[in-house]
Ligand code: 2HA
């Protein structure tokens with residue numbers, strides 16, 4: 392059995408959490424990440440017949456039965472993941488139709504998965520239906536995206552178009568746009584279900600006055616997705632109060648679509 396602290400999925404998780412903290416997206420215990428793992432790669436490091444303890448999830452997700460996830464812990468600080476991965480992260484396998492999480496490694500202080508576990512797992516279900524290669528769900532609190540939800544219309548088309556207009560790359564990186572949830576109580580199955588519903592049509596879901604969810608095929612790519620949206624929101628917050636002289640036009644967006652071989656969300660461009 393190989394040492395799990397040398398596993399690429401643990402190292403990549405540590406690097407990503409640290410990077411997110413360094414970007415200022417995850418103050419205190421803010422933010423959470425879940426990474427879907429292959430059974431074969433888990434078996435290189437752990438005896439999967441031996442569960443440390445079983446933790447009830449409070450929801451059901453039969454589609455994920457038997458699946459393995461590396462997940463940040465509830466109340467844990469991204470800042471500390473690099474110093475004590477075995478305390479701040481846990482590796483679980485879902486059982487009983489998703490109603491139980493069997494802990495195979497981590498949460499060594501008796502902890503458990505993030506309070507946003509329902510939103511993560513339900514989002515995995517939704518994204519896997521659209522994209523079988525999806526592996527990551529990531530949540531964080533980037534300042535400019537958050538700020539934007541106070542001053543910008545929350546209409547999804549309008550919000551998306553504004554972000555697309557702020558940086559040339561945006562429409563290429565997230566052609567499906569950004570879906571938006573109004574303020575809701577976090578940490579509940581209700582916000583989990585609402586987030587998953589929004590994940591059916593876009594990889595980015597803004598939680599107004601709270602933060603953002605991103606989904607993707609690996610940690611780097613999902614980080615980059617949120618990074619790009621946050622950069623666009625930053626430009627918006629720099630210019631929103633200034634007289635606008637020009638922007639990226641819909642005609643130019645169509646040029647980007649053609650050149651990069653992407654298709655903007657139906658009805659979002661003129
Ligand atoms: O766990 O970000 O949404 C901290 C959070 C909750």
Ligand code: ZN
Nearest residue numbers: 421422531602
């Ligand atoms: Zn949050």
